[in-house]
Amino acid sequence: MLGNMEISVGVASGMIAIAVTIVTLIVPNAMVLLLVAFLRDEHPAVTWSVVSRAFSSSLWPVILRSDQATSRGNPPLINFVTWLKPLTLFLISVAAIVTPMGLYEGLVLTKQMQPTTFMDLLDVTSMGYGTPPRSDLGFSRQCWGAYPVQCPGTNYVITMNETTASFDDEAFDRRIPTALVELYQSGLALQSRSVSSYFDIQARQYEYKDKYSPNGTSYLVDSFRPMGSRILDDSIYLIDGLIVNMEKGGVGFRKHTAPGGLTYGAQWDEDILFHEPETFCVNTNLTWETQVAVPTDNYTETLDDPDGYLVDQGGFYNINKTSPYLDDWFVDLQTQLLEHGDPSLEARAYRAGWWMNVLNMYYLNVTKPGTNRTAYMNSKLGQRFPANNSFGVEYKDKLTFSGFNGLITGIPSGFEYSNGTIAVSNSSYDDLYWSNPFNMTTNNWTDVAPTCTAAMSGDFANNTNLDVRCGLLLGPAKRVDGSTNSIVEPGSWWTRPIYSCASATKVSIKSVRFIYNSSNTNTLDSIKVLSITDKTYPNETSLPIWGVETPNMKLRDLDPFYGLIAPEKQNSINLTTIRSPHMYVPASSATVWDLELSPNIPGTDFNPGVEGPPQIWSTVYGSTSSNMADYAGTTNLALLQKWLTLSSNTTSAAHITNLIWTDVAANYFTGTRSWLTPQDYMPPNLAKRQSDASGSTSSDVNDVVPVQVYVRRLQYHWVYGIPAFLVLVLTIVIVTAAGIATISGRGSIARLRHFMWSLSPGRMFAAFLFPQEGDLYSPTNPWVDRVGRRNVRIVDEGSQVKGMPLSQVQYSQLNQKEPAQQVTIASTTAFEPGEVGYDRQRA
Template sequence: MIEVTVGYVAGFIAAAIVVAQMFCPTAIALILAGFLRDTETVATWNIASRVLQRTWWPTILQSDSVQSHGVRPRISLISWAVPIIAVLIAIAGVVTPLGLYEEIDTLGRRLGSFSYVRDSGSFGAATSQRGLHNFSRTCSWGHSLLDQGPAPCPYSGSSVIVSGSNRTLNFTMPFGIDSKINPTAKEIFSSGTKGRTTISNFFDIEWRQLTARRRAFVDNGTEVAVGAYRQLESHIMDPSIKVVEGLIVDAANGGIGFRNHTIPTNIDQGASWSEDLLFIEPITSCVGLNLTLDFEVNYTVPSPSIDNLRLTDRGGFVNINRTYPFYNSENTQANPDLDGRAYKGAWLNNFWTMAYLNVTATSNKTVGRKAWSYVDSHLGKEFPLDVDVLTSYRGLGIGRFGSYLDLNHFTIGANPAANWSNPFGVDDRNFSDVEILCSGAGNADLANISHIYVGCGLLRGVPQRVDGGSKLAVYENHSKWSSPLHSCAAAVRAIVKTVTFTVNGTSGLSSLKVTSIMPKNYSSPEDYPLWGMENSGLSMDGISSIWGIISPEYASRPNVSTVKQQEFHIPGYSASLSISQLEPSLGSTTYNLPGSDFPSSVMKLLLPHNSNQGALSKEWPFDLAGASSMPIFERWQALSADAAGISDVIKLLWTDLAASAVVGTKGTLGSINDVPEEAVEISIQVFGRRIKYHYAFGIPAFLLLLVMLSIMLFLLVTSISQSSTINVLRRRLQQLTVGRILTTILYPESSDLAMSSKEWSSANGSKTVLLNHAPQKTAVAEDENLTKYQADTPAEEVKVGLMTSDRRAE
């Protein structure tokens, strides 16, 4: 449907006016012709001639005034230019306005005045009140039940007395345990974003939902704020950038930005501006195992109606590289080498799977057995497996390495062909080690800036149909399917990005849109943020480490490690037996330090140890695996075809879960949008209505302008040469006036072609002339005596002849 613009309306009006301009004079001239008589005063003939000759009737009727026979070419050319230009003017008058249109455009820049706006949706309704709860944590020494105990956290001022032997340790806390974060730690790890900036820091991140718990020896048994988790919404099927309470959710590329939302006030048509915001986003890499899980749908077998499950060698066994892989671990903050980690996970997973299936041998120096002494496989070789009733083979699957094998013998006997002898005793511990070797840091490693969190696991892609049927008919009986297997390594990083916002002039958070998200552009490496992390000397499982952008003055502190670069990889560790703090069965987090805990906790929901845990389990409120939701199944199926697409799956799932976990509290008005001295001065581009033009519609007007310029140039030349002047024009008008011509011929004593118009009108205007319609060169005046006059000259002969003829006509 064509949109009716202001230009179109103006064009329609102009067309109507052109029609009226042509119709009215033409119709009036026709009416005037009917009122004229053959006998009229010469003044009447003048007026009537002027009216009739100025209409289109001479051209329509091809009357004498338009006949070109005998006309000088120059005069004919100029005379035809008049109607042609008139037509051009009419076309330009109609077409030119059609190019006009109105749109919202930028009008100028000014400093914006912002105010807080709350999310009226589920994210806003479920978000706990901000700024009322203390951040908290406790620290510990040791790793086992025998030697693990409380330890003083950095800057806490707590005291712990340790006594006893190495086998039995006693921990005494004379002043109890204070879980509150010391102001010194807050000062250090907030210093880099103090003042007027929109960039959030570690302590600007809070749990979206909070509850409280008591612990006997912590804070004197008083309630301690802790995080609670439930997924509020899922944006998997809407891959766009969302603005929700406290966050920018990049559901297209993955990642969340922290912003306590404000919008400009006193904006009628809208505005645009940019802000630098802190984002936390997952980065992933996946490597194909060159193995697939193949199965058939068969409703004659028990639930889950999966039959003939088998592991197929697509090159992962027979073509495996027999050299042990290593990845780059020299500077994990600058280069986490996720590709190398994912490849190592894939290699180890395949090796232990081959050993379990007796495809190859493991090394054993005691008996003199060498690894790779044989490889009993070929492309396309199938290895029958037992069906795990807890696994949803029809959807996406993410979990531990080797999860497709019955390592714990839970399903032995269901499929005799799948009862592998496992001659080398491969068990769950071997595959658990794969996760730690891939991630690079375990619970006993020191919590420092080099030990970044990397979650590793096995991703089973959504099955692809292989028998030529519908790719979505995953419940069709006897259909055949194949799921690719991938080894994935995922880290989480903090990075500052420049976000461009627009508002459309309406009220509410729905008016706020994000038009672009780009990494912040720095003029030189010297301008990169200085990221800091506390160096506590405790192990990974003994502390939730604080990190953030810090001021250079704190970089030299002995217990602060720093790195100056664009992004900061969140520290942490991966343990195969650990459960995410956000797991619904736990009810709440341990303490209230989301900036440290939430990135890895969300990732652990995607990499659970057991298939009945995590965000892809059957108990999760949203079908994120696509086992039942066909749109999600189709989307994951499209991304499961290669390793690059599979990497996006983890990023999108992490973002979907993280949006419900945390919220940003810092906005343009400072922390909690309630610190006026920290309000940021932001220049906004104001929008307003602006009239614009499509220049193609101006072509007739441009041509008319060119014609006018040509006429003006020609007129200037003729005026300079004195060939065209007002006096000349006046004389030509007098020569061409029909009444003056008649009186000059009939009444030479009172009329000539040189006298002024006023003199002529006064002397001759009321004289009557009969112009007979008969084709004779005759005319008669009212004085009958003139017919008796004998002509002595040719002019008088014409005059008398005209009078005599008219007398006979009477």
């Protein structure tokens, strides 16, 4: 660290390389100056060769612009090769500095999987603190709507007469038969141990009851206490027992664990059971418009004034004249579900929206009922129909869910008795705007939702009757003029879209990628979800088998079990199976009784896997969602803006319902299966108890999971390697060219030796001063012995020898045999090659 700045290993190495480069430039050139300081005019001839090598290898020839570094007068190829060396050395210096800067130390995943022991993680948020420990009582089941009936697989007998049912409290057993538990989680044997079963899905809150139980023993019922909303959080986050996907909607069931004993962390994949909300919305081509009143001195609002207007955007004027007739439509729906696993939610929403528009047209006298209902059309595009309801100006800034009979108030109330007669109660708003010529009552709208859900209380529990919820979604209001101004101005008009929506809950197995940071504590803060993807199957036979309980019982009396089924148990009694990547939660008593979640109303038993989804949908589409959070956006401007954006089209409007379902589900559900759960785990409180008190049939828990572990490794940013790469390419080119030159003989060692000796200053001095002994081409050692040790004087610049100017006198020899004062002077004469007198051996 330099000051407060972090210095990486690579940068530090680069800085060191810079320092080394500077030193390698300064020291050798400084040593040349030091060498010059120790030189005399007189030294042996061999010394001048050594000194010349030192001069030539330094930068001084370039700095002083000597002839050793000049390009003038040289052949181009000679210049190219001689200048290539310093350029190459410069590039090598740059590479030596830059290349280490790409080094850094980082955490990388091992490619091989490493078996690791997992440990439990704690949720230290309010959700974790508010989730009570799991009870040993486990699941309980009650099978009756209006009257008690015997649950499948039980032995107690209920005696029925015309109006009452009788049974022995001591025999009435709410525990789940072991055979049913084994059946509906038998398919886990073919799945990863991280996949939950129906009996790993629990309600986060529960209560105890003792009514209708042997000896007044206690049993569990589901409960609901909201602990927080994260509706504005568009991420994937973890809470106690759940993976909450607020990006696309859905919750995955997982009791959270992570690898223990790691230095840095790990990544791994798991297969997780998910409940996903699935919604389709269609545009009714109606809008609701309201105007902010313009106050005047004598203005007084009365009940006669409409709260707003139902506006025909084509829902009446351009309505499809062909009715999606119920019988044919129902057959198509069943076919789609059985053959393609498609619940036809879009078709359901369209059917309900179409039928609602038709009924509204009858009431508003836009057209007439019967076969001649197209005889007239009292509407046009943009026509406003005044209506009294709760969608007035004061409620325009909110998201609203409504029933199909909620767009127009003042319709006379109608109730149909079992004998076919209808009791009508007129409203004080009856004839404010519409004469109601066809005597429409609210009873006419009662069948709209059932045409969408297609599951009634008298229908049988099976895999074709699904838990589907339908209703209207009205987005927050926008200005009719299309401006983005959100300021309420007197006289301004505001419009709200109206969508018909249908929703269901899809069950599937998904592949989840986790990342764990072991530097954190053993809490959920240390683990994150990197991705959630649909699980892929190599072929159709590898698809999971889903089973739904079909015991020939009415929906009003039963919450049917469902789950993963082993192939060998597909033909079990009261079971219908489908091999598919997914299934949809079947309809149950909670579906047909339209039960909503409320903190003040606990359940009657403990079967969250099938009772939870319909209760959540009823809460989303119902009016009690305020018990959970302000999903309307009336007190949250950020949420209101989010709903304004999402309600702009049918696809994103459907996403609104999915997000609310997910947020409520996060407060209702929790999961209990983890890597520490045995594969053959059995829930507690079964009709036939296991020998193991915890409900497990296996005491050997294999908690070793293969993961990819993070290790610290030296890494490199390859962009910093570009100079080194260029040096490598240049080196290959130069070495290759040198090799070719050597092989061809042009760059042989003999030629190298020839030119090296010919250009040695000492040899040239000796050849000139001692022509009889100073042979240029004799081997080094003999040459040194003969003439190399003889002194040669280099005259200082500007000196004269015996009256001879320096231009004529360059070198002299000191005759070792004569007294030191006697000097033999030799002058040089330059010859051009080819001239008379030029001798290669003596030049």
